[in-house]
Every structure is written in structure tokens, then in C-alpha cells.
Amino acid sequence: MDEEKMVMPQPILETSRLRKIFGGLMAIVDLNFKVMPGQIKAIIGPNGAGKTTLFNIITGILPPTGGTIRFKGGEINGEKPHRIAQKGISRTFQTVELFGNMTVLENVMVGRHVQTKVGLIQSGLRLPGVKKEEKFVLETAQEKLDILGLTRRANEPASGIPLGEQKLLEIARALATDPQLLLLDEPAGGLNETEILKIGEIIRKIRGSGITVLLVEHHMDLVMNISDEIVVLNYGEKVAEGTPEEVKGDEKVIDAYLGVEIRYA
Amino acid sequence: MGKENRKALFILIICLGIFPFFIRSDYYLSIMIFVGINAIIVMGLSLLMGYAGQISLGHAAFFGIGAYCSGVLTVKLGFSIFTAFFCGIFLSIVMAMTIAIPTLKLKGHYLAVATLGFGEIIYVIFNELLEITGGPSGLSGIPSIHFFGYAFKGGWRYFYLVWTVAILLLIFSLNIIHSRIGRALRAVHGSEVAAQAMGVNVSQLKIQVFVLSAIYASVAGTLYAHFVTFISPSTFSLFVSILLLMMVVIGGGGSIWGALLGAGILTILPESLRAFRDFDILVYGVILMTILLFMPEGIFKGLILSVIWMRKKW
Numbered sequence: 160m161d162e163e164k165m166v167m168p169q170p171i172l173e174t175s176r177l178r179k180i181f182g183g184l185m186a187i188v189d190l191n192f193k194v195m196p197g198q199i200k201a202i203i204g205p206n207g208a209g210k211t212t213l214f215n216i217i218t219g220i221l222p223p224t225g226g227t228i229r230f231k232g233g234e235i236n237g238e239k240p241h242r243i244a245q246k247g248i249s250r251t252f253q254t255v256e257l258f259g260n261m262t263v264l265e266n267v268m269v270g271r272h273v274q275t276k277v278g279l280i281q282s283g284l285r286l287p288g289v290k291k292e293e294k295f296v297l298e299t300a301q302e303k304l305d306i307l308g309l310t311r312r313a314n315e316p317a318s319g320i321p322l323g324e325q326k327l328l329e330i331a332r333a334l335a336t337d338p339q340l341l342l343l344d345e346p347a348g349g350l351n352e353t354e355i356l357k358i359g360e361i362i363r364k365i366r367g368s369g370i371t372v373l374l375v376e377h378h379m380d381l382v383m384n385i386s387d388e389i390v391v392l393n394y395g396e397k398v399a400e401g402t403p404e405e406v407k408g409d410e411k412v413i414d415a416y417l418g419v420e421i422r423y424a
Numbered sequence: 425m426g427k428e429n430r431k432a433l434f435i436l437i438i439c440l441g442i443f444p445f446f447i448r449s450d451y452y453l454s455i456m457i458f459v460g461i462n463a464i465i466v467m468g469l470s471l472l473m474g475y476a477g478q479i480s481l482g483h484a485a486f487f488g489i490g491a492y493c494s495g496v497l498t499v500k501l502g503f504s505i506f507t508a509f510f511c512g513i514f515l516s517i518v519m520a521m522t523i524a525i526p527t528l529k530l531k532g533h534y535l536a537v538a539t540l541g542f543g544e545i546i547y548v549i550f551n552e553l554l555e556i557t558g559g560p561s562g563l564s565g566i567p568s569i570h571f572f573g574y575a576f577k578g579g580w581r582y583f584y585l586v587w588t589v590a591i592l593l594l595i596f597s598l599n600i601i602h603s604r605i606g607r608a609l610r611a612v613h614g615s616e617v618a619a620q621a622m623g624v625n626v627s628q629l630k631i632q633v634f635v636l637s638a639i640y641a642s643v644a645g646t647l648y649a650h651f652v653t654f655i656s657p658s659t660f661s662l663f664v665s666i667l668l669l670m671m672v673v674i675g676g677g678g679s680i681w682g683a684l685l686g687a688g689i690l691t692i693l694p695e696s697l698r699a700f701r702d703f704d705i706l707v708y709g710v711i712l713m714t715i716l717l718f719m720p721e722g723i724f725k726g727l728i729l730s731v732i733w734m735r736k737k738w
Contacts, residue, residue, distance in 0.1 A: 258614030
């Protein structure tokens with residue numbers, strides 16, 4: 160009777176026959192893949208392989224052309240981005256998308272939006288409850304800044320801090336939504352080697368706190384080091400999937416990255 | 425709402441509180457009443473433009489809806505001032521939602537175009553519904569405000585009434601800015617995609633703020649109608665919508681204090697330029713251009729920057 164519960168744990172994210180077509184271009188072709196809870200899973204592939212497109216589809220910024228995405232068993236394709244965020248998926252962006260007009264702390268406080276609920280009239284009238292919630296937002300936001308070592312920057316404008324810290328701030332802001340699944344789009348992009356080591360540590364720490372991580376990354380050392388599993392995309396198609404060791408030895412992967420010798424028939 | 429805001433608010437209340445004790449002239453009091461009325465509209469517009477990043481070219485129409493609802497309902501239908509006031513607000517909400525729901529779901533400046541059209545339609549309605557609005561020659565005999573037997577006649581009484589409403593709405597606006605909603609608004613201004621990814625329902629937020637700004641304008645309309653007791657369509661034309669926008673820009677979008685300053689300057693300036701007679705428009709234009717040239721982010725920010733600069737210098 161308990162047989163159903165005995166089977167493998169349910170994947171936290173699962174796509175089936177996911178497809179995205181831009182005009183005549185197939186950006187994602189019938190993609191099937193799963194992310195299990197508690198995993199660090201990486202998506203790699205050459206430029207234009209469809210990695211960021213995939214992120215944009217999962218987070219609802221782009222509608223898929225076909226196929227389904229399931230999050231914790233429920234379909235989420237076609238949902239609005241804010242609804243998906245409310246369900247527990249958060250993300251960072253490849254090119255930093257901070258609120259440059261706000262301070263570092265305020266950026267993270269915006270991340271608390273989904274966890275709070277006072278509306279326009281309530282906040283305008285400062286009804287009871289607003290102050291309490293505001294205190295909660297401030298404290299939890301400071302916690303996240305602390306985790307990422309940004310506390311000393313708290314009151315500086317977000318646009319003014321160095322790129323390395325802006326990347327960390329994006330992660331802090333995404334964490335502030337208390338996600339179950341965190342999508343990181345090239346967290347190491349533009350960082351130096353020391354910063355990349357630090358990012359690796361942070362990603363492990365995030366997983367350690369129970370959050371599943373799906374990342375797109377070009378920095379192979381980082382990917383091979385931290386990932387449990389890797390999906391390799393090329394021209395929108397999955398060419399390989401497996402542990403770092405399995406993927407490293409895969410011929411198709413080497414082809415995708417280095418190109419195939421053209422054979423004339 | 426922050427220590428500095430509280431301090432500024434306190435100073436403002438004191439200054440306004442003692443103003444009628446020193447200035448007894450009805451002329452100056454009425455200018456300050458107009459400043460208060462404009463400030464109410466501009467605060468709403470500033471929330472919409474400076475915080476939600478949307479432009480409205482039709483706020484004179486919401487101002488007009490408030491004024492005409494109060495005027496027509498009290499004069500022609502014998503409604504009480506209170507009922508007429510709430511009818512104006514209700515009508516403004518309905519109108520604002522009708523415009524905002526389809527347009528604010530789109531990205532870009534569709535709201536500006538839609539409100540431009542809306543403003544013109546309302547202007548034509550005020551002009552053409554002769555039997556109800558009195559047409560171009562206007563509607564007169566609007567009663568002055570009185571409640572619980574206390575009549576708000578005479579300059580200083582109305583001055584206090586208008587500025588009490590203005591201050592309450594200022595506090596309301598400041599509370600919004602320094603809340604979850606205000607942060608979400610500024611986030612949308614900073615990066616719409618990122619705001620959505622943080623769970624902010626961007627279109628709903630924009631609609632709410634637009635409706636709120638329409639309510640502000642409608643409240644100002646009622647206060648205006650009962651003060652001047654005569655209204656005509658020209659007060660609610662496209663030109664006025666643009667003037668209100670100018671107040672936001674001159675004062676500085678992105679700051680509610682800038683909105684107050686902008687409303688004050690652009691209401692008082694034309695009056696104080698009377699000495700130039702036929703050249704007043706010319707001087708007015710030069711002053712506006714100079715402000716925007718040297719303080720492109722508005723007077724409020726410009727003043728803050730110059731204070732910081734002076735502190736460094738000395």
C-alpha cells in the first residue's frame with residue numbers, strides 16, 4: 160500500500176518535450192530533464208545553446224512554444240513571472256539586473272516582497288501590522304546580506320559597488336525570497352579566480368541550507384567542482400547528462416565544445 | 425517614514441500653521457490655497473511618474489471629474505457636499521481602471537497616449553453637455569463647504585482645510601514610499617524583469633498607483649470647485665495636464681517633496697511675474713529652461729546637491 164511512497168523522490172523541477180522557437184530558430188528542442196531536490200545541477204553548453212532562454216522560460220519571462228514544465232509536480236508553463244516567484248523559484252541574471260536606484264540593503268528588502276503582504280492602503284495608513292512586518296523584512300534582509308558578506312555595503316547605492324559584489328548582491332536578493340529552487344545565470348561571469356572560489360563556497364552553503372540550485376556557467380573548474388549532475392546543451396538540444404566525470408568523457412560534449420571535423424562523403 | 429521626513433513634515437506643518445497669522449491678505453491666501461490644491465494632484469502624479477515610471481497626460485480630466493461631480497451634483501441635484509465628493513472619487517476610480525487595466529498590461533508608454541485621448545474626451549464632454557455642465561460658459565453657484573454647521577468661508581479657514589487634506593495625503597504618500605509597496609515601485613523603475621522575478625506583480629502595482637493618483641486629482645477637484653464656486657472647462661484642458669507634469673519635472677520626479685516644491689513654484693511664479701506685463705511668458709520660459717538646464721533632476725535634488733557642495737566648500 161505504501162508502494163507509491165517508496166518510489167524515488169519526486170523531482171523538484173521537470174521539463175518534458177520543452178520547446179521554444181523564435182521565428183525560424185529552434186532555441187530549445189524537445190528538452191527533457193529533471194532536477195532532484197537538494198541537487199546542484201549545472202547546465203553547460205556553447206554560446207547560443209539556449210541556456211539563458213531555458214531560464215527565461217522556467218521563470219515565466221518567455222512563454223514556451225510547446226511542452227511542459229513541472230515544479231514540485233504542478234505545471235507552471237505560461238504562468239506570470241511573479242506567480243512563479245511566489246511558488247518558490249528565484250533567480251539571478253547573467254547581466255546584472257539590480258535596482259541601481261536603491262541601496263544594497265533595499266535591494267535585498269525587495270526580495271522579501273513575496274514573503275510579505277501589506278498592500279497600498281494598509282501601508283499608506285500605517286495600519287497595525289505594517290511596522291511589525293517592516294521590522295521582519297529589515298531583519299531578514301540583513302541576515303541575507305550577512306551570509307554573503309555584504310553588510311558593510313548595506314547603505315551604499317547598488318550601482319556603485321564593484322561587479323563581484325553586485326553578483327553576490329543578486330544572489331542575496333534571490334535568497335531573500337526564500338526559494339526552494341534557485342537559478343543562477345553565470346554567477347562566475349566577470350569574476351576573478353579568488354572570487355570564483357568564493358562563489359563556489361557560497362553555492363555549496365546555499366545547497367547546505369536546503370535549497371536546490373540550478374546553474375548556467377561557463378567556468379568549467381567551478382562547474383566540475385560543485386555540481387552533482389550536468390546537462391550539456393548544444394543548439395537547444397540535450398547532448399549529454401550525467402555526473403561531472405561522465406560528462407567530461409562524453410564524445411558528443413567534446414564535439415559540441417571543440418567542433419567536429421567535417422567529413423566529406 | 426524616516427527621521428528626516430518626519431523633521432521636514434514637522435517644519436512644514438509649523439510654517440503652514442502660522443502662515444495665516446502673518447499673511448492676512450486674501451490674495452496671498454488664495455494663492456497658497458491653489459498651491460495646496462495643485463500639490464495634491466502633483467503628489468499623486470509624482471507617485472505615478474517618479475516612482476512607477478508612467479506618464480499621464482490626462483490628470484486635468486480627473487481634476488475636472490472631481491470638480492464637476494461636486495459642482496453638478498450639489499447645484500443641479502441638491503446632493504450633499506460629502507456625497508458629491510465621494511461620487512467624484514468613485515467616478516474617477518472607475519474611469520482610471522477602465523484606462524489602466526488594458527494599457528498598463530502593456531510595456532511602454534501606452535498610458536500616456538491613452539490618457540491624452542481620455543483627457544480630450546472629458547474636455548469635450550464638459551464643453552458639450554450644455555444642460556448639465558453649463559458648457560463653455562461654465563457652472564456657477566457652487567456652495568462653499570460647511571460641515572457640522574461650520575462654514576469654510578473666508579481665506580484662512582479654507583487655507584487650513586486644503587492644507588490639512590494636503591498634509592494627510594502627504595503623510596499617506598510618504599508612508600507608501602517607505603513601505604513594501606514603495607520599494608516595489610522603485611524596483612519596477614530600476615528593473616522591471618528583476619522586480620517580477622522577486623514576485624512583484626508589476627501591472628497590478630502600476631494600475632493601483634494610477635488609480636490612487638486619479639483619486640488625489642479628484643479630491644483636489646472637489647476642493648477647487650467649492651473654493652472658486654465657479655468652474656468652466658478651460659481649467660481642465662490638456663494645457664493644465666501638461667502644466668501638472670511640468671510641476672513634477674521641475675520639482676523633481678522620484679521625490680514627493682519635489683512634487684510639493686514644483687507645485688509651489690509653478691503656481692506662484694506666474695503670479696509674481698505680473699510685473700513684467702506682456703513679457704511674463706518670456707521670463708517664465710527662461711526661468712523654466714534655466715532650472716532644467718542647471719538642475720536636470722529637478723529643484724529638490726538640485727538644492728540638496730548644492731547644499732552638499734556648499735558644505736564641502738566651507
